Each structure stands twice: as C-alpha cells, then as structure tokens.
Amino acid sequence: MKTNRRAFFQKGAILGVGLTLGSLGLFAKNKENLAQNASDDIFDAIKNRRSVRKFKSTPVPKEHLIKILEAANCAPSPSNRQAWKFLVIQERETLDQIKEECIKRSGERNRQYFTDYLSAPVYVVVLADTKTRNPANDVIGGALAAENLMLAARALGYGTVYCANSIPEEVSKQVLNIPDDYKRLCITPIGVPAEWPKTPKKKSLEEVVLHEKFK
Ligand SMILES: Cc1cc2nc3c(=O)[nH]c(=O)nc-3n(C[C@H](O)[C@H](O)[C@H](O)COP(=O)(O)O)c2cc1C
CATH class of the missing domain: 1.20.5 (Single alpha-helices involved in coiled-coils or other helix-helix interfaces)
Structure with missing residues (x-):
C-alpha cells in the first residue's frame, strides 16, 4: 500500500x-x-508601403486615425521637442478648395489628376515649427514622423503619399491658414487605394551599401 x-x-x-x-x-x-x-x-x-494617388471613398474610422497619429507622434525628434503639428483635413469642402487651387495654378488639363489625388477621405498636413533653436533638425524630425504615419497607415491597410510638391506648400498654407513660422513638410492622403500600385524598381543593396570606408 x-x-x-x-x-x-x-x-x-x-x-x-x-x-x-x-x-x-x-x-x-x-x-x-x-x-x-x-x-x-x-x-x-x-x-x-506604396505611394498611392487615387482612392476609394471608404471612410477611415476614428480609432484608426488616432492610431496612425499616435504612431506619427512616437517618432524620434531633436531633444524630444516634437516640434511638429499634424493638421487633419476631413471636410470635402476644404479638400475641394485645395483641388481647385491646384488646378487653377497648374491648368485645367490636370483636373483628373487632382480629382484622383484628392479622392481620399482624410489628409494630414505635417508641419514643423521653425521658431525652435534648431529648425533644420526639427524638419528632419517632422519627416520621420511622416514616415511613421505612412507605415502605421499601411499596417492598417491604407495608402498614403509623401506629397511635397504636387500640392504646393503655398496652396496648403493659403487654404488652411497655416502661419508663416510653420514649414509644411508634406501633405499625405490616408485612404483605401483604388488599387495598390506596383513596387517601383528600387536600387539593389550593392548599389547603396558601402562597407568600412567610402570607396
Ligand atoms: C521628399 C519627398 C517628396 C515627394 N514629393 C512627392 C510629390 O510632390 N508628389 C507625389 O506624388 N509624390 C511625391 N513623393 C513620393 C515619391 O514619388 C515616391 O516615394 C517614389 O516615387 C517611390 O515610390 P514608393 O513610395 O511607392 O516606394 C515624394 C517623396 C519624398 C520622399
């Protein structure tokens, strides 16, 4: 037992x-x-992640937008200043004003291009404060925030594009009342792509990576 x-x-x-x-x-x-x-x-x-320039009208839920903006706000920045602002545009009237201003400046022949470009439900303008003690570095911080934003949006299934020129800085400044002491780094749509573009050819690592010394 x-x-x-x-x-x-x-x-x-x-x-x-x-x-x-x-x-x-x-x-x-x-x-x-x-x-x-x-x-x-x-x-x-x-x-x-791909640069997308035409979108479906599918809305972006508020919780997705917040997640995306939080990711942007997590980016590294000089002395952790976070000298950025993210101006979110969702009103169709405002987007139409931007579109019409772009067409006015570049010609009626570009109407379809800008209609597609401004077809997303949300746009975010990334701004950098130029009154800081190192504005050049804060511009870099803003660009990193924009990349965080684009990657987070991609992870949630949205397309974006870092638009620095197609929509001129002056247009967004004028339509959106952006003060002179803020530099507009880019404006990016956030939306479900009409279709995902093919990956453009990228340079190989052999072309861009150097080892130990520049040669
Ligand atoms: C600093 C910068 C400025 C850019 N400006 C524009 C622009 O004005 N309009 C636009 O459609 N795309 C713009 N792009 C997006 C590039 O055209 C795009 O990243 C490039 O063609 C590679 O494609 P991918 O983003 O799909 O890899 C810009 C990208 C960067 C980094």
Missing part, C-alpha cells in the same frame, strides 16, 4: 513537472511567435 502511494505521488509529481514544462514550452513558443508576428508586421508594412 505504501509502495502504491509512493508510486502514485511519484507519477503525480512527474505528471506535474511534465505539464509545467509543457506549458512553459508552449508559453515560450507563443512568445516566440508573438515576437515573430510583430516583426513580420513591421517588415510587411515597410515593404508594402
């Missing part, structure tokens, strides 16, 4: 240790998978 009890407890202990080790293994595996998924997500967003 004693031997039976000991055997029972021994079996129980072995089973207990086995289960604990098993679940620890499972936990570790899950953690590994989670880490794997997280890094896949960021690489997917980086690789699949």
Whole structure:
C-alpha cells in the first residue's frame, strides 16, 4: 500500500513537472511567435508601403486615425521637442478648395489628376515649427514622423503619399491658414487605394551599401 502511494505521488509529481514544462514550452513558443508576428508586421508594412494617388471613398474610422497619429507622434525628434503639428483635413469642402487651387495654378488639363489625388477621405498636413533653436533638425524630425504615419497607415491597410510638391506648400498654407513660422513638410492622403500600385524598381543593396570606408 505504501509502495502504491509512493508510486502514485511519484507519477503525480512527474505528471506535474511534465505539464509545467509543457506549458512553459508552449508559453515560450507563443512568445516566440508573438515576437515573430510583430516583426513580420513591421517588415510587411515597410515593404508594402506604396505611394498611392487615387482612392476609394471608404471612410477611415476614428480609432484608426488616432492610431496612425499616435504612431506619427512616437517618432524620434531633436531633444524630444516634437516640434511638429499634424493638421487633419476631413471636410470635402476644404479638400475641394485645395483641388481647385491646384488646378487653377497648374491648368485645367490636370483636373483628373487632382480629382484622383484628392479622392481620399482624410489628409494630414505635417508641419514643423521653425521658431525652435534648431529648425533644420526639427524638419528632419517632422519627416520621420511622416514616415511613421505612412507605415502605421499601411499596417492598417491604407495608402498614403509623401506629397511635397504636387500640392504646393503655398496652396496648403493659403487654404488652411497655416502661419508663416510653420514649414509644411508634406501633405499625405490616408485612404483605401483604388488599387495598390506596383513596387517601383528600387536600387539593389550593392548599389547603396558601402562597407568600412567610402570607396
Ligand atoms: C521628399 C519627398 C517628396 C515627394 N514629393 C512627392 C510629390 O510632390 N508628389 C507625389 O506624388 N509624390 C511625391 N513623393 C513620393 C515619391 O514619388 C515616391 O516615394 C517614389 O516615387 C517611390 O515610390 P514608393 O513610395 O511607392 O516606394 C515624394 C517623396 C519624398 C520622399
């Protein structure tokens, strides 16, 4: 009887240790998978981000927009100044004003181009404060914020484009009452693409990577 009890407890202990080790293994595996998924997500967003210039009218839910803006606001910035502003435009009337101003300046022949370009439900203007002690660096911070924004939008299934010239700075400044001491870095749409453009040819690593010394 004693031997039976000991055997029972021994079996129980072995089973207990086995289960604990098993679940620890499972936990570790899950953690590994989670880490794997997280890094896949960021690489997917980086690789699949495309400049998109025509959109469906599908709305962008507020919680997506907030997530995207939070990602932008997480970017590195000189001395953590975050000398940026994100001006969000969702009113069709305002977007139409921008469109008409662009057409007025570039010619009626570009009407379709700007109609497509301004077809997204949301646009974000990325601005950098030029009154800081190092405005040139704050412009770089703003550009990094814009990249964060575009990658987060891509991760949620939206297209964007870093538009610095197609919609001239003066147009957005004029229509949106942006003060002179803010530099407009870009304006980007956020929307579901009419279609995802093909990846344009990118330089190979051999063309852009150098090792140890510039040669
Ligand atoms: C500083 C900068 C300025 C840009 N300006 C414009 C622009 O004015 N209009 C536009 O349609 N795209 C603009 N782009 C987007 C580029 O054309 C685009 O990133 C490039 O063609 C590569 O395509 P991809 O973004 O799909 O990889 C700009 C991109 C950068 C980084």
